[in-house]
Amino acid sequence: MTTPLAEVASSPSTLRAFLHGLPGVDRVGADARAAMLGTRSIKTTAKKQAIDLAIGMVDLTTLEGADTPGKIRAMCAKAVRPDPADASVPPVAAVCVYPDLVATAVEALAGSGVKVASVATSFPSGRSSLEVKVAETSLAVAAGASEIDMVIDRGAFLAGDYLKVYEEIVATKHACADAHLKVILETGELATYDNVRRASWLAMIAGADFIKTSTGKVSPAATLPVTLVMLEAVRDFMAATGRKVGVKPAGGIRTTKDAIKYLVLVNETAGPDWLHADWFRLGASSLLNDLLMQRQKMATGRYAGPDYFTLD
Amino acid sequence: MFEYAPAPESRDIVDIRPSYGLFINGEWVEPQSEARHKTVNPATEEVLAEVAWAGEADVDRAVQAAAKAFPVWSAMPGAERAKYLFRIARLIQERARELAVLETLDNGKPIRESRDVDLPLVAAHFFYYAGWADKLAYAGFGPDPRPLGVAGQVIPWNFPLLMLAWKIAPALACGNTVVLKPAETTPLTALAFADICRQADLPPGVVNIVTGAGETGAALVNHPGVDKVAFTGSTEVGRLIARSLAGTRKKLTLELGGKAANIVFEDAPLDQAVEGVVNGIFFNQGHVCCAGSRLLVQESIAADLLEALKRRLGTMRLGDPLDKNTDIGAINSAEQLAKIRELSEAGEAEGAERWSPACPIPDRGYWFPPTVFTGVAQSHRIAREEIFGPVLSVLTFRTPAEAVEKANNTPYGLSAGVWTEKGSLMLWTASRLRAGVVWSNTFNRFDPTSPFGGYKESGYGREGGRHGLEGYLAL
Structure with missing residues (x-):
């Protein structure tokens, strides 16, 4: 990396000094700012625009032990054509599945433009050896995944072994080849906003294309203030290095109202340049139907019952 | 580009009368003074209403009403006074949207602030001081602290209803009666508050509201029947008041300018x-x-x-x-x-x-x-x-x-x-x-439990918290 940051990972101490030298985050202030942006009133034309934007940013996700090829194929159909009754609804950005189901998803989505993302690196805990994590990444990429959602080793991070986390991200990025790398920080386990900021910078320095809040398996998952801190990080990283990194809140975003709050946060923190599926994603599953329901309500003035939207 | 479409709060919820009299002794009365003033919406320069500018005779009438109400109000058990204050607080909450829109129309402040900051604080202030009304003996001002009498209160235009709450809530909790003069550019929420006093069945004369400009304020603070003067506003006017009150028995608190x-x-x-x-x-x-x-x-x-x-x-x-x-x-x-x-x-x-x-x-x-x-x-x-x-x-x-x-x-x-x-x-x-x-690591955070006030030319006395009671008690 030809940036002023190229040297910070040259030793554990330089990396630590850099991360601990980042400005702190005041929790009360960050919460207040996120809450204030949550009061923005997005109505009429702006709401219409936001709903379509949000649909196009969804990473439609299923990460269950009970996932089957049939379930994946059904979800892929939904991803391409979210509302069978309305062709004007845009497709989602990607589907997100476990590595062994990537091939199924790739086949189901061939030619659709919807990307296939795979979690990897011993998702969700990340508790395995680097060899296994790299091998899993390579297999997912070989199966056709164009995006990899890796988890960081939170244990190493909390133990202060930042270089281990860094090296794992670098190795995974290498295994990704052309696939985009999303680095899941699992902010619910990092607990403090200072840690979220440090982990964001650590991931970006190591080559992340996206930083992502959560696996969805830990509570709390994505929150507005955590996403605010991450958006500040990508904004500042861009200013420092010229490289643009995306952000993906995931988990717990269930309603259109929630999704719109995230878009406002992006708009007024990182800026409108980030309001594109290339730079902002929403990791979600049930959110999509609420977006469709609100979209239809905007168009017809009426709410249809939940049975008028497909459950896939 | 993500453009936010206009999202205006509806102003239909407020009912502004074309003209207002004075609120004295629990009733709307026509002023003896003939001066009237138009209050405008500063965002559009549209005239919102015409209000009376009270003269000396009008102020005298208001002070007399307050003086007449004082024996009844001050003799009432604290728990009874608290009931009125709690009732006022709840009415403010119930009418919060209306009052927020009215405040924004008359003052020009964003509805987000009047809705999310001013009105919640106004209600909180009445709730807080309602709680003190029956506990004054335990506030650290002696076993039986007594109220002062009639409080003449003059407030500014920047937080019209909130400054009203800061003034009226502790005064009433301590057993005083009040004559309040809102700022000449922002009288409407104080006049709406008069209506809330009626809704709450507050005894007549406990709260009186006289509108007007500097002369009205001067008539109020210099009135011999006033026992306590509380002023929030510019250091310049605060100086005038301090000068004119020097040597009188009137107790004075001033909350003036700042350059923080x-x-x-x-x-x-x-x-x-x-x-x-x-x-x-x-x-x-x-x-x-x-x-x-x-x-x-x-x-x-x-x-x-x-x-x-x-x-x-x-x-x-x-x-x-x-x-x-x-x-x-x-x-x-x-x-x-x-x-x-x-x-x-x-x-x-x-x-x-x-x-x-x-x-x-x-x-x-x-x-x-x-x-x-x-x-x-x-x-x-x-x-x-x-x-x-x-x-x-x-x-x-x-x-x-x-x-x-x-x-x-x-x-x-x-x-x-x-x-x-x-x-x-x-x-x-x-x-x-x-x-x-x-x-x-924060700024402009307010809470009714926290005392507020200045050093040096920013004034003296404290408002809010236990300390805020002191200015309304005879010690």
């Missing part, structure tokens, strides 16, 4: 400090006596902080105060706008560098863009005089001692802010600042 320093140390949480600076000076268009109008930033991070501040100001939304997404509303009056302009021009003339974000200004109404002056010296007028508008003066310092020295080097002493992640530095700084309120 917001001190940002190099280890501050940068993004939150930027928010705090913005909230410190651009909240309520800077019409805040405790506004953080002087940013003192450590020189080592000054460039970074200013860059972040300017970027943040680029996202501020100035315009229709009733739009729920508006961050900066209208300046309250043409007079105030002229004053802000005059001082800003003086800032430029004295050599400070002026900056504002690209910001379209509506054609009608009174507006001033968020403005930052850099390269400001302590000797510049914009660093010394209260501007009372959305104008920030940025100064730098090198060491904590220099920050404290500069922060205290002002005739005022109402508030200050300190931003650092280092607890020991926070305490070191806060203990040396001569200001009534020192905010730690």
